[in-house]
Amino acid sequence: MALVGVHRDRGELRIHESLEELITDLADYIAELSEASVKERGVFAIALSGGSLIGLMGKLCEAPYNKTVDWAKWYIFWADERVVAKNHADSNYKLAKDGLLSKVPIVPSHVHSINDSVSAEQAADDYGFVIRQSVKTRMVSVSDICDCPKFDLILLGMGSDGHVASLFPNHSLLEEKDEWVTFITDSPKPPPERITFTLPVINSASNVAVVVTGESKAEAVHLAIDDVGPDCPVLPSRMVQPTKGKLVWFLDKPAASKLCDDPFCNKRYSSDGKARGLECRRAGPLCSSYSGHLFHEMK
Ligand SMILES: O=C(O)[C@H](O)[C@@H](O)[C@H](O)[C@H](O)COP(=O)(O)O
Numbered sequence: 001m002a003l004v005g006v007h008r009d010r011g012e013l014r015i016h017e018s019l020e021e022l023i024t025d026l027a028d029y030i031a032e033l034s035e036a037s038v039k040e041r042g043v044f045a046i047a048l049s050g051g052s053l054i055g056l057m058g059k060l061c062e063a064p065y066n067k068t069v070d071w072a073k074w075y076i077f078w079a080d081e082r083v084v085a086k087n088h089a090d091s092n093y094k095l096a097k098d099g100l101l102s103k104v105p106i107v108p109s110h111v112h113s114i115n116d117s118v119s120a121e122q123a124a125d126d127y128g129f130v131i132r133q134s135v136k137t138r139m140v141s142v143s144d145i146c147d148c149p150k151f152d153l154i155l156l157g158m159g160s161d162g163h164v165a166s167l168f169p170n171h172s173l174l175e176e177k178d179e180w181v182t183f184i185t186d187s188p189k190p191p192p193e194r195i196t197f198t199l200p201v202i203n204s205a206s207n208v209a210v211v212v213t214g215e216s217k218a219e220a221v222h223l224a225i226d227d228v229g230p231d232c233p234v235l236p237s238r239m240v241q242p243t244k245g246k247l248v249w250f251l252d253k254p255a256a257s258k259l260c261d262d263p264f265c266n267k268r269y270s271s272d273g274k275a276r277g278l279e280c281r282r283a284g285p286l287c288s289s290y291s292g293h294l295f296h297e298m299k
Helices: 019-041 092-099 120-136 215-225
Strands: 003-007 011-016 044-048 074-078 080-082 153-157 181-184 194-197 207-212 246-252 295-297
Touching (some): 011 019, 019 044, 019 153, 019 207, 074 092, 120 181, 207 215, 215 246
Parallel strands (some): 011 246, 044 153, 153 207, 207 246
Antiparallel strands (some): 003 011, 003 295, 080 194, 181 194
16 A cells, blocks of 8 residues: 655655555546646646656556546647657667557647657757747646746656756756756766756656656665755755746656665664654554654555
8 A cells, every 4th residue: 555745845755555556546647637637727738757757657548537537638848858850779769659658549730749860969959849839829828937848747867877857967957947848968867868857847847757667776765755965966856846836756666675764664663662753644554744754654
């Protein structure tokens, strides 16, 4: 059974007992946001990443989601893309097409992939234009605090070095304030040429979900979420802080295993046996509050 908690400033944490449970919860979450957005705006603008994320979204192609989700209202973008041909094994477009988009009735003209026949710099420019057009036509909403696009949902994975989209630790792209889409030609994760949303765009979204599984990411999850102090490196994933939107972390147990307030162990109980920090939302043996986190069982 998953535990869900609210960190005082790092968003909602959903920690799942198994991958299967995470996959179902992720499908429910996306389907619910789609429904709410279609109800409110008539469309759902979603930005995808690459990596394991697409596989973890696979349940959306199955019943009931394949029939209940209003796929015709979906507009698909990429939070980051590798600058390779669309039929290349490294392409995030190909990954999403093979794993999701070809299996559900998405309208082909609603799929906004990058121009794969130009340089990374030009591809980033072109993609910035595509997004400006989508904001103009209100397929993508606009932030009410800055002029940034406000995606209904941006889905991110995270590398074990703490990168999200193609924003890598200690890279100058983390400082980008003006562009919505930028490029990198020296990505530490291959392939080297990529385009990526910048932090202002990610942090303007209505909803951002970071989906992280596996023990190799546990240290980065700890550094991204826990109150680690000024001497620790500030990972790109820690810089994901939606200004007005909602941030949700989808973690499996191994990925959550180094969180200071790991709800699956009791090490952070005070010595007097009382839970520290925030007040418990719901009393009961499976509900404990920890400093900074507030956990309860998910239904
Ligand atoms: O295209 C990419 O490389 C990504 O968008 C990247 O940010 C990815 O999401 C992470 O590297 C996590 O990838 P895994 O989930 O496969 O580890």
